[in-house]
Amino acid sequence: MSEHAHAEPSFTERYVFSVDHKVIGLQYLVTSFVFLLLGFSMVLLMRWQLAFPGQPLPLIGRLLSASAAPGGVIGPEFYNQLGAMHGTIMVFLGIVPLGVGAFGNYVLPLQIGAPDMAFPRMNMMSYWLYLPGGLLMLSSFLLPGGAAQSGWTSYPPLSVINPGQTVWLLAMVLLITSSLLGSINFIVTTLNLRAPGMTLWRMPVFVWSQFVTAFLLLLAFPPLEAAAVLQLMDRVFHTSFYMPEGLIVGGQLASQWSGGGQSLLWQHLFWFLAHPEVYVLILPPMGICAEIISNNTRKPIFGYKEIVYAMMFLGTMSFVVWAHHMFVSGMSTTLSNFFLVTTMIISVPSVALLTCLILSLKGGAIRFTTPMLFALAFLPMFGIGGLTGLPLGLTVTDIYLHDTYYVIGHFHYVVVTGSLIALFAGTYFWFPKWFGRRMDDTLGKIHFWGTLAAMNGIFLPMFAIGLQGQSRRLYDPTAHLHNLIGQPLHVVSTVSAFVLMLFQIPVIYNFFYSMFRGEPTDSNPWKATTLDWQCPSPPPHGNFAKLPRVYRGPYEYSHPDHRDDWLPQDAEKAVAS
Amino acid sequence: MSDHADAKSHEKLYWMVGGALFVLTIATVLVSKYHIPHPWNYVVGIAIAVLKASLVVSIFMHLKWESRLIYYVLGITAFFAVFLFVLPIVDFSWTTGQIIHRADPAGHEAVEHH
Amino acid sequence: MSAHAAVAAPYENTGVPDGKLAIWLFLASEVMLFGTLFTSYIVLRTAAASWPVGWEVLNVPLATLNTFFLIASSVTIVMAHAKASARDKAGFYRFMGLTVLLSLAFLVVKGFEYGHKFHEGHFPSTSIFYAVYFTTTGLHGLHIIGGVAWNLGLMWWAGRDGWDDRLFLGRVEYAGLYWHFVDIVWIFLFPALYLL
Amino acid sequence: MNGNYGWFLPVQASDFAPAMDRGIHIIHWAMGVIFVLWSVFFAYLLVRYRARDGHKPDRSHLPLSVSLAPDIAVLAFEVLLVVVYAVPSWNRMKRIPPSAEGSLQVEVRGEQFNWSVRYPGADGKFGKTEPRFVDFTNPFGVDEADPAGADDVVTVNELRFPVNERVLVRLTSKDVIHSFFIPEFRVKQDAVPGLAMPVWFTPTLEGDFELACAQLCGVGHAIMRADVKVTDRAAFDQWLAAKKNATLAAAPKAAVEQW
Structure with a gap:
């Protein structure tokens, strides 16, 4: 299959600078899991400070530098750095590379029967722009100014005045270029490298979700890149794109900026990206859940066409709703009504997707395997996340709830108990395809129940704290009188956060142990019908020995005139006996 | 893509489009030199730019035959x-x-x- | 570049070769990038108390000359592609060389313009107009430098064994598409900054 | 900790609060009902269609009309909510600011970690301000020459309002984006430097409340707060007069040298 048959590739060519989409997928997988762990440990430091303000950190308090955490107590500047980096790492370095980079890179070519991505070398370049971008982002902690500390949204003028943002912006430009190249690669592969017979409407839902996500990445990221260039110019060359006239910083007139800029311009450009970005966070996990639910209910998913149309509609609308993040930021009030209506319209495809996934359970024979448990948990949890979005999307109630802990509860329910749980499901589901071995089931179930309980323990109290009016990003919540009543809830969240960290140990151990000494499986342990399970696992270079020909849709389970309850896409015809 | 037979006609077409772009550039400069009342100078300026861009896109970038x-x-x-x-x-x-x-x-x- | 020949592909595809689809997608993202710069320009201009008139502040005749250079380079690069598809190697070299020369001329004129402004003490931080001017023309200039490097690479590759490579013709066309896009950005940038 | 705060929403202390709380209650009741219904149906599906011997999956699907019913229901509820509740109250709260004469004008200016507050005094007009006059004793940079500014009262981190009188706040910021948020009044508006945003409300309950900054504004964001006290008209006038004498006594020197 591969066009360049040359001498046996050296170790680096096979594993480090590899152009094989499977190796690049695994590189993305391990790197994004490491970043997720890093981002999560940052939030543990923050949670300690929120629950017990001013008390020194046990054990590791002394390890932190004196400037960041004097006497083991986290200082406000370090707290803001942790907050900004937690958001950036989890979104740009954790969930998106896991959902799009790892699962997309590895599974998409297999599911459409392609030998590799359309541009293997550009695919490698995507990873080798992502990794330096991530390391640059992390290294900003060690630089003199410290890491970025104006939130992951980096609103000017604060982000232009504060130290640490320049490295953040440079790292963002690297990550954006990596995502851009990746999305071009995905679109061209999906359109031009499908196995014969695999028409667009026979592609699995996971491939559709990656396809729509790739368009979101392609068209939404460049505006943030331009906005980041403008902010970089503001910081380094003292232009004043975002700096209005007559700024008085620290008591003096900030004369290095001549003024004339608009701070709200950044918010428009940032959220123009950030809202499609949150749909990039949720679409691939929804695709994973559709695959796993269909496989474990042993019947075709409900409404294949509705799901695909809902995903397309979601992708289109995601470009038109961005300013519901700016209802109280001084945006024109007439425009708020427009964005109110578009936000209400975009909630319909989310409900449609959830309805189709839940109705897929009706009439199935549900197998409660570990991936299925995670996929099933995704449905109610994402339901809570979606429902709590309603009061935030409504202009009036958003006046009170904007920038409170209610918002933090909302988007963590969507991203953590939504996307992350679905990505765990995908890991358990495709692990046998990646390594030819199965992850241990009991450890998986322990990890599932512990993670689900702990996650709810962290985020459920946040709704109550938010309704009491506690603002987000507060270094010390007890400084505001109206937050004192919510302090015990912070303790509950913090304890649950530490419990959640404990429950990640089973999956880390399980992941690396099963890689070498897990129970070996054949090429199709879950009896799945999609093409990725019709090739050996782990698939060799070039994936399919013989180019598969596709005869039917992706989810032909329990076909009436076929002997076993799954009929692969590339099987010639149903065999009755 | 255009096959070789009508390559000659294409080349002639490219030179004509190049000429048209030159003329339009001169036009847009002259229009802005002799002031036109406020809203209209924007409209004319943008219109000429859009016309030039559409020429480049349709002919040079072969979008017509795409x-x-x-x-x-x-x-x-x-x-x-x-x-x-x-x-x-x-x-x-x-x-x-x-x-x-x-x-x-x-x-x-x-x-x-x- | 792509893992299979565009023509004899056994795969289900759209008939559009990979490279062309990729370059058009890349240009789509570039449209959004420069679109953002134009939106920022319009927003900052409507919000500004006063906006200098291009004629007084910038050297319009010089910029018109620059526009001629860029338009000419657009014509020569499309001619280079026509010559390459007609397998006329000398013609290809002549026109691609002209394209590179014209774009270098554009950069020289742009460099002179920048130098003149710095000499007069106008820097990006001077006022919001100069900030917009330097940032947009600077980013556009970077794209031109990228284009020049790509075209030079093509000429160098044609000299070695590239001329008979089955991907050569496609890459010349994609270089042309990218270059025409950079020209279109200037077609909108020129009136926006200098004339209106 | 006074009795303003409970496990749910804080006390309703302004004219907008009841309308806002009604919206929050409606939505949370609707969310609760929808979630419970879905959970019951979800649990039923898990039990009814679990894999067990003799149970064959059947591929017959519900017709589209049935499956789209929940979406239509949610959309209808939302359209109703938007048309009946959201747009009218939003226009009332944010769209057309009240006339300056009919309301108590206050200028609030956020800066990194303090709220400077200015009352126009008897003449009802604010003195002109210049960025270059700003210093520690003159947070607004009030121009000495302007007579209108002579009777202005300037306080820091302290707001006081008469009860049942409409207040029109002219909100801006000196350096970064802050957010004017009084939980009990259900009022929130970002203070964006360079923009003067009108915010208005009518306090309806006497008592001690709190103005908290709701937008990350730097290292001291957590401690950026101001005390808000609502009293009857007489106590307010007395406080204003007392404050007036205090600022007169400590009037800054006439000639502020230029550096």
């Missing part, structure tokens, strides 16, 4: 670009009313925004 898929890609991009343009401008047309035009730090009063 497959429909490329039209879909450009259609989607145009749809989202319109929102990128229209909404911030609509917002700032209102926000400008709220801007505080401080006296210029050098002391003289900033011109009041009409």
Whole structure:
């Protein structure tokens, strides 16, 4: 299959600078899991400070530098750095590379029967722009100014005045270029490298979700890149794109900026990206859940066409709703009504997707395997996340709830108990395809129940704290009188956060142990019908020995005139006996 | 892509389009030199630019003979670009009313925004 | 570049070769990038108390000359592609060389313009107009430098064994598409900054 | 900790609060009902269609009309909510600011980690301000020459309102984006430097409340707060007069040298 048959590739060519989409997928997988762990440990430091303000950190308090955490107590500047980096790492370095980079890179070519991505070398370049971008982002902690500390949204003028943002912006430009190249690669592969017979409407839902996500990445990221260039110019060359006239910083007139800029311009450009970005966070996990639910209910998913149309509609609308993040930021009030209506319209495809996934359970024979448990948990949890979005999307109630802990509860329910749980499901589901071995089931179930309980323990109290009016990003919540009543809830969240960290140990151990000494499986342990399970696992270079020909849709389970309850896409015809 | 038979006619077409672009550039410069009343100079300027751009896109970039898929890609991009343009401008047309035009730090009063 | 020949592909595809689809997608993202710069320009201009008139502040005749250079380079690169598809190697070299020369001329004129402004003490931080001017023309200039490097690479590759490579013709066309896009950005940038 | 705060929403202390709380209650009741219904149906599906011997999956699907019913229901509820509740109250709260004469004007200016507050005094007009006059004793940079500014009262981190009188706040910021948020009044508006945003409400309950900054504004964001006290008209006038004498006594020197 591969066009360049040359001498046996050296170790680096096979594993480090590899152009094989499977190796690049695994590189993305391990790197994004490491970043997720890093981002999560940052939030543990923050949670300690929120629950017990001013008390020194046990054990590791002394390890932190004196400037960041004097006497083991986290200082406000370090707290803001942790907050900004937690958001950036989890979104740009954790969930998106896991959902799009790892699962997309590895599974998409297999599911459409392609030998590799359309541009293997550009695919490698995507990873080798992502990794330096991530390391640059992390290294900003060690630089003199410290890491970025104006939130992951980096609103000017604060982000232009504060130290640490320049490295953040440079790292963002690297990550954006990596995502851009990746999305071009995905679109061209999906359109031009499908196995014969695999028409667009026979592609699995996971491939559709990656396809729509790739368009979101392609068209939404460049505006943030331009906005980041403008902010970089503001910081380094003292232009004043975002700096209005007559700024008085620290008591003096900030004369290095001549003024004339608009701070709200950044918010428009940032959220123009950030809202499609949150749909990039949720679409691939929804695709994973559709695959796993269909496989474990042993019947075709409900409404294949509705799901695909809902995903397309979601992708289109995601470009038109961005300013519901700016209802109280001084945006024109007439425009708020427009964005109110578009936000209400975009909630319909989310409900449609959830309805189709839940109705897929009706009439199935549900197998409660570990991936299925995670996929099933995704449905109610994402339901809570979606429902709590309603009061935030409504202009009036958003006046009170904007920038409170209610918002933090909302988007963590969507991203953590939504996307992350679905990505765990995908890991358990495709692990046998990646390594030819199965992850241990009991450890998986322990990890599932512990993670689900702990996650709810962290985020459920946040709704109550938010309704009491506690603002987000507060270094010390007890400084505001109206937050004192919510302090015990912070303790509950913090304890649950530490419990959640404990429950990640089973999956880390399980992941690396099963890689070498897990129970070996054949090429199709879950009896799945999609093409990725019709090739050996782990698939060799070039994936399919013989180019598969596709005869039917992706989810032909329990076909009436076929002997076993799954009929692969590339099987010639149903065999009755 | 264009096969070799009518390559000659294509080359002639390229030179003609090049000439047209030259003329339009001169036109747009002259138009802005001899002032046109306020709203119309924008309209004419943008119209000439759009005309030049459409010439380049359709002939030079072979879009006229391109497959429909490329039209879909450009259609989607145009749809989202319109929102990128229209909404911030609509917002700032209102926000400008709220801007505080401080006296210029050098002391003289900033011109009041009409 | 792509893992299979565009023509004899056993795969289900759209008939559009990979490279062309990729370059058009890349240009779509570039449309959004420069679209954002134009939106920022329009927003900052409507919100500004006063906006200098291009004629007084910038050297319009010089910029018109620059526009001629860029338009000419657009014509020569499309001619280079026509010559390459007609397998006329000398013609290809002549026109691609002209394209590179014209774009270098554009950069020289742009460099002179920048130098003149710095000499007069106008820097990006001077006022919001200069900030917009330097940032947009600077980013556009970077794209031109990228284009020049790509075209030079093509000429160098044609000299070695590239001329008979089955991907050569496609890459010349994609270089042309990218270059025409950079020209279109200037077609909108020129009136926006200098004339209106 | 006074009795303003409970496990749910804080006390309703302004004219907008009841309308806002009604919206929050409606939505949370609707969310609760929808979630419970879905959970019951979800649990039923898990039990009814679990894999067990003799249970064959059947591929017959519900017709589209049935499956789209929940979406239509949610959309209808939302359209109703938007048309009946959201747009009218939003226009009332944010769209058309009240006339300056009919309301108590206050200028609030956020700066990194303090709220400077200015009352126009008897003449009802604010003195002109210049960025270059700003210093520690003159947070607003009030121009000495302007007579209108003579009777202005300037306080820091302290707001006081008479009860049942409409207040029109002219909100801006000196350096970064802050957010004017009084939980009990259900009022929130970002203070954006360079923009003067009108915010208005009518306090309806006497008592001690709190103005908290709701937008990350730097290292001291957590401690950026101001005390808000609502009293009857007489106590307010008395406080204003007392404050007036205090600022007169400590009037800054006439000639502020230029550096």
